[in-house]
Amino acid sequence: MSGSETVFTVEATPVKYGSGAVDEAGWELRRLGVRRALLVTDPGVAAAGHADRVRGAVEAEGIEVVVFDGVHVEPTLESLQAAADFARDAEVDGFVSVGGGSAMDTAKVADLIVSHPAPVMEYVNPPVGGGRKPPSPLRPHLAIPTTPGTGSEATTVAVLDIPELRVKSGISHRHLRPHQAVVDPELTRTLPGEVVASAGLDVVCHAAESFLSKPYTSRERPASPDDRPPYQGSNPVADLWSARALEYGGRFLRRAVADADDVEARGAMMLGATLAGIGFGSAGVHIPHACAYPIAGLKHEYRPAGYPTDHGFVPHGLSVIVTSPAAFAFTYEAAPSRHEHVASLLGHGATGPEALPDALRALMRDVGAPERIRAFGYTEEDVPALVEGARKQQRLLTIAPREPSDDDLAAILRASL
Numbered sequence: 001m002s003g004s005e006t007v008f009t010v011e012a013t014p015v016k017y018g019s020g021a022v023d024e025a026g027w028e029l030r031r032l033g034v035r036r037a038l039l040v041t042d043p044g045v046a047a048a049g050h051a052d053r054v055r056g057a058v059e060a061e062g063i064e065v066v067v068f069d070g071v072h073v074e075p076t077l078e079s080l081q082a083a084a085d086f087a088r089d090a091e092v093d094g095f096v097s098v099g100g101g102s103a104m105d106t107a108k109v110a111d112l113i114v115s116h117p118a119p120v121m122e123y124v125n126p127p128v129g130g131g132r133k134p135p136s137p138l139r140p141h142l143a144i145p146t147t148p149g150t151g152s153e154a155t156t157v158a159v160l161d162i163p164e165l166r167v168k169s170g171i172s173h174r175h176l177r178p179h180q181a182v183v184d185p186e187l188t189r190t191l192p193g194e195v196v197a198s199a200g201l202d203v204v205c206h207a208a209e210s211f212l213s214k215p216y217t218s219r220e221r222p223a224s225p226d227d228r229p230p231y232q233g234s235n236p237v238a239d240l241w242s243a244r245a246l247e248y249g250g251r252f253l254r255r256a257v258a259d260a261d262d263v264e265a266r267g268a269m270m271l272g273a274t275l276a277g278i279g280f281g282s283a284g285v286h287i288p289h290a291c292a293y294p295i296a297g298l299k300h301e302y303r304p305a306g307y308p309t310d311h312g313f314v315p316h317g318l319s320v321i322v323t324s325p326a327a328f329a330f331t332y333e334a335a336p337s338r339h340e341h342v343a344s345l346l347g348h349g350a351t352g353p354e355a356l357p358d359a360l361r362a363l364m365r366d367v368g369a370p371e372r373i374r375a376f377g378y379t380e381e382d383v384p385a386l387v388e389g390a391r392k393q394q395r396l397l398t399i400a401p402r403e404p405s406d407d408d409l410a411a412i413l414r415a416s417l
């Protein structure tokens with residue numbers, strides 16, 4: 001180690017944005033040198049017609065398409081392995097994902113395993129998995145998001161659920177970042193308001209957590225660039241992306257939820273998701289996302305409206321936003337003016353420790369999101385297990401502006417009950 005970090009990096013997926021952009025999917029894949037593509041999607045997205053539209057655009061460029069529509073809404077080791085096996089058997093030389101974070105993350109992992117074969121678990125972040133790093137770039141991956149949320153098209157991360165260990169974890173490496181994103185607001189027209197609400201609240205958290213993460217200079221400089229963490233802490237360039245995403249969240253999320261035909265608002269949230277993805281891909285997320293892993297992972301009894309699934313689960317955005325007011329009340333003292341700045345970017349001009357929590361609660365209320373983790377089936381008795389699950393995300397907690405102890409995490413979770 002050689003003192004404080006002096007270096008930060010910001011990387012972005014090349015983005016093509018706009019109405020009708022999706023019709024250029026084939027052109028993009030051809031440019032990337034793909035001749036036989038695996039189209040990774042889920043049944044809901046396929047039923048909405050988006051997968052067919054992309055398939056048509058890709059085949060029009062003379063590229064063969066094999067469809068995998070078995071994406072699990074919350075990917076598991078098994079569902080990811082199934083996608084990887086399918087991709088290997090299909091002998092594809094590239095990937096196009098069409099869907100939300102689950103589809104894009106499934107394509108990332110299938111690409112990883114096909115490019116550098118190994119059991120999925122070997123690549124999962126330690127301490128849950130082996131933390132293996134892919135030795136060279138993967139096959140081309142064109143990501144086409146259909147929800148204005150995860151920003152997965154812009155990030156190096158794939159999230160997965162490991163029910164046996166009752167934990168969510170992930171794989172993160174720069175080679176997992178898609179080679180190109182195509183972001184087309186028209187694809188959100190079929191989305192129920194509830195899905196837009198959850199996805200948009202995720203965007204707001206990505207941006208707020210990134211903007212408020214510990215400055216990159218507060219880490220120690222790693223011995224080798226290999227050891228620089230993917231989540232580096234806030235820096236002037238990541239801040240630009242996060243700030244614009246927060247502004248869009250404050251201005252457009254309510255409208256995007258209320259009216260499926262408000263293309264301006266839904267388009268702004270699509271773009272906001274990508275902007276936030278670029279920001280948090282550099283700076284990183286912390287307490288609300290660390291708490292979200294066990295909130296989504298421990299109980300599967302919540303039945304969200306608007307999602308085409310027959311099993312209970314907590315949509316990612318809801319699992320994240322629900323602890324954010326308490327989390328930011330806790331971190332306020334580390335950087336008061338930056339917390340107030342985030343509140344003002346969201347359109348809330350107040351000052352003091354409750355300014356940002358109030359802004360977030362108002363947004364949750366206005367888009368119909370549950371404001372308490374009790375809504376997902378949790379009680380006081382679950383707090384220790386939730387703390388334990390959040391603690392497993394030490395990689396995230398370490399970039400919080402004020403690092404929480406287990407007692408602090410318990411207090412945040414209790415305040416969110």
Ligand SMILES: [Fe+2]
Binds near residue numbers: 206320
């Ligand atoms: Fe997220």
